[in-house]
Amino acid sequence: MRFVALALAAVLVLAACAAGPPSTTGTAAATPSSTAPTATPTPGPARPLEGRTVVLDPGHQLGNRRFPREIGRPVPAGGFTKPCNTTGTATDGGYPEATFTWQVSQRVAARLRGLGARVVLTRDRNSARAWGPCVDVRGRAGNRTGADLKLSIHADGSYAAGARGFHVVRPPRRAPWTADIAGPSRRLALDVRTALRRAGFVPATYTAGGDGLDVRRDLATLNLSDVPTVLVELGNMRSPREARVMTTRAGRGRYADALVVAVVSNLR
Numbered sequence: 510m511r512f513v514a515l516a517l518a519a520v521l522v523l524a525a526c527a528a529g530p531p532s533t534t535g536t537a538a539a540t541p542s543s544t545a546p547t548a549t550p551t552p553g554p555a556r557p558l559e560g561r562t563v564v565l566d567p568g569h570q571l572g573n574r575r576f577p578r579e580i581g582r583p584v585p586a587g588g589f590t591k592p593c594n595t596t597g598t599a600t601d602g603g604y605p606e607a608t609f610t611w612q613v614s615q616r617v618a619a620r621l622r623g624l625g626a627r628v629v630l631t632r633d634r635n636s637a638r639a640w641g642p643c644v645d646v647r648g649r650a651g652n653r654t655g656a657d658l659k660l661s662i663h664a665d666g667s668y669a670a671g672a673r674g675f676h677v678v679r680p681p682r683r684a685p686w687t688a689d690i691a692g693p694s695r696r697l698a699l700d701v702r703t704a705l706r707r708a709g710f711v712p713a714t715y716t717a718g719g720d721g722l723d724v725r726r727d728l729a730t731l732n733l734s735d736v737p738t739v740l741v742e743l744g745n746m747r748s749p750r751e752a753r754v755m756t757t758r759a760g761r762g763r764y765a766d767a768l769v770v771a772v773v774s775n776l777r
């Protein structure tokens with residue numbers, strides 16, 4: 510296991526190099542070329558996700574609160590209906606969950622692409638003038654693209670005293686909705702938990718079990734997926750201690766790196 514961890518660390522270092530400054534070297538780094546020896550070539554072993562497709566689902570949308578009618582519309586959720594979407598939470602300082610999930614997802618996407626993956630995001634912007642997509646669209650996002658897995662990225666907003674830490678939510682074995690993906694989704698949940706722990710994050714102190722894992726049957730995002738999927742609450746935005754991590758670029762990089770390690774570990 511130690512070897513695997515070291516190998517993944519090496520892969521991440523290479524991925525960080527491959528991602529490079531976004532505006533100038535991203536394309537060159539993603540397409541190794543013998544005519545561009547300065548473009549940080551990434552040979553086979555450094556691209557372990559070649560041929561893989563990963564769907565990232567950054568929770569909520571920055572403008573959701575301005576569209577209550579649209580996000581309140583009932584949509585299919587897996588044998589029942591739920592509102593299209595919710596506003597998400599925020600830190601006490603007002604940093605929104607939608608922006609946090611967007612920024613973390615962007616970093617995860619860049620690093621996964623550097624490792625050779627095709628990455629599909631469920632929303633293409635973080636805008637106060639936009640809403641959605643609805644949870645049914647997010648739930649099905651991996652199905653048409655033939656994705657290997659779908660990762661839904663959120664943060665929680667618990668006001669419980671001292672509440673902090675991450676938890677990973679997976680679907681139960683529930684026919685006809687998630688019986689087919691329950692097993693691989695459980696393995697994905699364990700990989701995400703392991704990676705977050707190794708990155709120094711702690712399992713949630715305020716959820717049942719205290720092991721950083723949860724199973725929910727009420728989430729369209731999980732119920733409508735035909736590919737292995739989990740929803741991760743990366744931390745509690747109402748915890749001042751975790752808010753300090755989430756609101757810094759370096760802190761978000763730590764979350765993103767852990768999720769990349771989880772994906773590589775799960776798909777290798």
Ligand SMILES: [Zn+2]
Binds near residue numbers: 568597598664665
């Ligand atoms: Zn959320």
